[in-house]
Amino acid sequence: MNGIPKTLQITDVVKTFDQPGGGRLKVLDVSHFEIAAGEQVALIGESGGGKTTLLHLIAGLLTPDSGSIRLAGTELTSLSEQGRDRFRASTIGYVFQTFNLLPAFTAVENVRLGMTFGRGHHGASRAFDLLERVGLADRAHYRPSQLSVGQQQRVAIARALAGKPKLLLADEPTANVDPVSAESVLDLIQQSCVDENLAMLMVTHSMDVAKRFERVDSLEQINHAFAPTTS
Numbered sequence: 001m002n003g004i005p006k007t008l009q010i011t012d013v014v015k016t017f018d019q020p021g022g023g024r025l026k027v028l029d030v031s032h033f034e035i036a037a038g039e040q041v042a043l044i045g046e047s048g049g050g051k052t053t054l055l056h057l058i059a060g061l062l063t064p065d066s067g068s069i070r071l072a073g074t075e076l077t078s079l080s081e082q083g084r085d086r087f088r089a090s091t092i093g094y095v096f097q098t099f100n101l102l103p104a105f106t107a108v109e110n111v112r113l114g115m116t117f118g119r120g121h122h123g124a125s126r127a128f129d130l131l132e133r134v135g136l137a138d139r140a141h142y143r144p145s146q147l148s149v150g151q152q153q154r155v156a157i158a159r160a161l162a163g164k165p166k167l168l169l170a171d172e173p174t175a176n177v178d179p180v181s182a183e184s185v186l187d188l189i190q191q192s193c194v195d196e197n198l199a200m201l202m203v204t205h206s207m208d209v210a211k212r213f214e215r216v217d218s219l220e221q222i223n224h225a226f227a228p229t230t231s
């Protein structure tokens with residue numbers, strides 16, 4: 001992927017947390033990690049190793065103690081909290097293990113929520129187009145409780161794509177989905193990224209999921225804080 005522009009560049013990032021018993025736990029110490037435009041990366045690693053923390057740093061939901069996170073040409077650490085929120089809305093799509101759909105809203109309303117601050121206010125027609133793409137055109141006015149879990153994750157994928165992001169972050173997106181739905185959810189995520197030239201970082205514990213990716217990174221290999229130590 002040399003010569004291809006980088007969507008994400010992480011340099012010398014350290015993240016520590018307060019520990020309940022006192023002291024700080026160093027969870028991440030990553031000197032170099034990058035994802036090229038349109039590249040799809042699976043991230044594997046031990047439970048508690050810091051994978052979700054890394055996703056949250058990239059999404060600007062957490063800030064590092066030190067280091068640089070450049071996303072689509074913008075240095076995240078230079079933004080205010082509000083700036084990060086706005087930047088996230090326009091640059092990142094996030095697919096969670098637990099879907100995080102709003103229960104009182106219909107499928108199409110949930111998808112539109114992904115556009116609130118997103119670039120290009122294509123409104124309802126893009127939301128319907130996205131639901132069609134994920135195979136749920138006929139479920140647009142159903143609420144999450146009226147959808148199967150596989151369908152709920154499809155709505156969540158449509159929502160993640162709604163703001164035309166540059167990077168899709170997916171945290172175990174098939175952990176709560178049955179195996180047959182999991183295959184179609186993964187097909188959908190990977191093909192959508194190809195169609196939209198969208199880079200993707202997917203955290204997974206599953207080697208079946210990881211083997212679908214050309215690039216599989218182990219957090220232990222890039223994280224100098226492994227195994228975590230207190231300081």
Ligand SMILES: Nc1ncnc2c1ncn2[C@@H]1O[C@H](COP(=O)(O)OP(=O)(O)OP(=O)(O)O)[C@@H](O)[C@H]1O
Binds near residue numbers: 018019046050051
């Ligand atoms: N807000 C917090 N305060 C203190 N410690 C935290 C906080 N968030 C995470 N940690 C610690 O950071 C470490 C990494 O957590 P993280 O959720 O990133 O791991 P993970 O690799 O995603 O794990 P899993 O695969 O089990 O989901 C854990 O030891 C956890 O206890």
